[in-house]
Amino acid sequence: MNTVKRLPVLTWIMLLFISIICLRLLFFTGPVHAPQPLPTSPILDMHCHIACLDEKNGCFLSDELRNNFRFPIYLHLMGTSLDELEKLGDKVIADHLNRQITDSRHLSAAVLLALDGVITDGGLDRKKTIVYVPNSYVSEQANKHDKLYFGASINPYRIDALERLQQAKKDGAILIKWIPSIMEIDPSDPAIIPFYKKMIELDLPLLTHAGDEHSFTSADNALADPRKLELPASLGLTVIAAHIATTGENDGISNFELLLPMMKAHANIYADISSLTQINKLGYLNRAISTAGLERQLIYGTDWPLISPPLASPWYFPLNLTIEQMWNISKVENAWDRDVLLKQALGVGSKLFARSNELLLK
Numbered sequence: 001m002n003t004v005k006r007l008p009v010l011t012w013i014m015l016l017f018i019s020i021i022c023l024r025l026l027f028f029t030g031p032v033h034a035p036q037p038l039p040t041s042p043i044l045d046m047h048c049h050i051a052c053l054d055e056k057n058g059c060f061l062s063d064e065l066r067n068n069f070r071f072p073i074y075l076h077l078m079g080t081s082l083d084e085l086e087k088l089g090d091k092v093i094a095d096h097l098n099r100q101i102t103d104s105r106h107l108s109a110a111v112l113l114a115l116d117g118v119i120t121d122g123g124l125d126r127k128k129t130i131v132y133v134p135n136s137y138v139s140e141q142a143n144k145h146d147k148l149y150f151g152a153s154i155n156p157y158r159i160d161a162l163e164r165l166q167q168a169k170k171d172g173a174i175l176i177k178w179i180p181s182i183m184e185i186d187p188s189d190p191a192i193i194p195f196y197k198k199m200i201e202l203d204l205p206l207l208t209h210a211g212d213e214h215s216f217t218s219a220d221n222a223l224a225d226p227r228k229l230e231l232p233a234s235l236g237l238t239v240i241a242a243h244i245a246t247t248g249e250n251d252g253i254s255n256f257e258l259l260l261p262m263m264k265a266h267a268n269i270y271a272d273i274s275s276l277t278q279i280n281k282l283g284y285l286n287r288a289i290s291t292a293g294l295e296r297q298l299i300y301g302t303d304w305p306l307i308s309p310p311l312a313s314p315w316y317f318p319l320n321l322t323i324e325q326m327w328n329i330s331k332v333e334n335a336w337d338r339d340v341l342l343k344q345a346l347g348v349g350s351k352l353f354a355r356s357n358e359l360l361l362k
Contacts, residue, residue: 024318031320032290033347038340039354042108045336046151046175046356047207047242047274047301048097050112051078052090052137059090060117060132064217077305091141097304098145100334107336110304111360113177113207114138114153118184122159130182130216135164139171149360151207153177155185156195165195169202174360175240178208180228181219188228196232205238205360207272211255212248215306225250226259233266238359240299244271246284256284263297270359273352274301277312277342286320289347299355300348307339314342321345 051074052059065071075081079096094112101107114137117129124132135152142150152168154161154176168176176199178185185192187208199206210226213219226245233239241263245255263269276285289295306312314321314329321329325345332338340353 027319029319031345031347032286033349035344035347036350038106038344039350041354042357043106043300043340043353044149044356044360045101045107045110045302045304046240046299046360047272048110048112048304049115050093050097050133050138050141051075051085051131052093052133053082053085054090057090057137058132058134059137060126060129062130062217065130068217070215074305077308077311079305090137091144094141094145094148098147101147101336104334104336106340108357109147109149110302110336111149111151111174112138112142113151115177115179116153116155116158116183118182119155119157122157128184130218135168135171135173139168139173142172149174151175151177152204155183156192157185161195162198165198165202165204169204173204175205175207178206179213179216179219180208180223181213181221182216184220184223186223186228188231190231193231193235196235196237200235200237205240206232207240207242209243210241210245210259210271211243214247221248222250224248224255226255226262229269230262233262233269236268239266239269241269241271242301243275243281243303244273244284244288244298246276246281256287260291260294263294267297270297270299270355272299272301272356273343273348274303275306277316277339277346278303278306279311279313279316282316285343285346285348289349289352295349295352298352299359300343300353301356302336302339304335307335312339312342314338314345317342317346320347 078093080092101110114135115133117132118125139150142148150172152173154164210224212221229239245259248255314326329341
């Protein structure tokens with residue numbers, strides 16, 4: 001009886017397997033570039049998120065996000081749960097993160113990212129803010145863990161934004177992080193030029209989401225049009241466009257295609273390759289590392305915790321990797337080692353892996 005019930009499922013699996021083999025025979029291309037040895041210099045993951053719930057730590061999470069189906073998934077990928085956070089406190093995430101990086105064979109450290117909220121009349125607007133991870137909490141965790149660096153987040157519309165920039169630098173920040181579409185920041189607004197100039201003075205690069213944002217419950221994606229980064233780039237600020245603007249479009253053109261000429265025009269615009277092995281962004285990593293002249297402005301990041309199955313997997317690249325490669329990489333337990341080895345096998349070069357460390361810890 002059980003055998004009869006399982007036959008259709010087994011048949012579908014066999015058909016899928018045969019289809020994959022046929023596709024590989026017809027279209028297998030291998031990696032974009034021949035894999036290179038990993039750099040002897042340290043590899044820094046410059047794009048790691050953290051969650052915190054305890055308002056004693058200054059943290060804030062909207063009820064809308066807390067009750068959303070995504071929230072428990074994010075916590076699971078971070079290696080924790082709501083019950084554990086409520087029992088042991090927010091620090092378990094940073095502890096887990098630091099432990100995994102310590103156990104990694106290939107990663108040296110990671111940048112932990114704060115996230116400011118929406119600002120109204122110069123102060124935090126809790127009604128409009130989806131998630132708030134304060135600088136004070138992230139800097140504290142970075143200082144307590146030897147594998148973590150502090151990535152600050154400051155909304156430039158705060159009345160004391162310049163003072164907060166100085167404090168963040170004093171506390172060890174190595175970059176400023178924005179998600180304009182949920183923070184309600186217009187990067188092209190001339191009113192925030194003094195903020196950009198202060199960032200240049202303090203040598204704090206801007207890591208900002210470019211392209212549509214779908215990880216949160218709502219977003220004004222018009223604010224993440226990569227063309228809005230022309231203003232800070234023209235001022236001389238080092239700008240890092242997260243995910244190479246690989247989602248959405250404006251004026252009928254993909255945000256990725258809108259970003260490319262800007263990077264060609266401005267050597268101070270970089271882009272990270274975080275999230276580019278996720279199933280919803282297949283093909284973009286190949287395009288990025290095969291675009292002539294672009295590689296020297298790409299840097300390594302992961303978008304942790306979104307680097308594990310089912311979001312990211314070597315099995316999503318049957319036209320670039322052999323079955324043996326996919327199997328061997330998928331068996332690697334450490335999330336960062338798996339990510340590094342996957343991207344190396346797909347053709348990410350040694351210099352790209354080393355660039356985050358060179359750019360941010362110079």
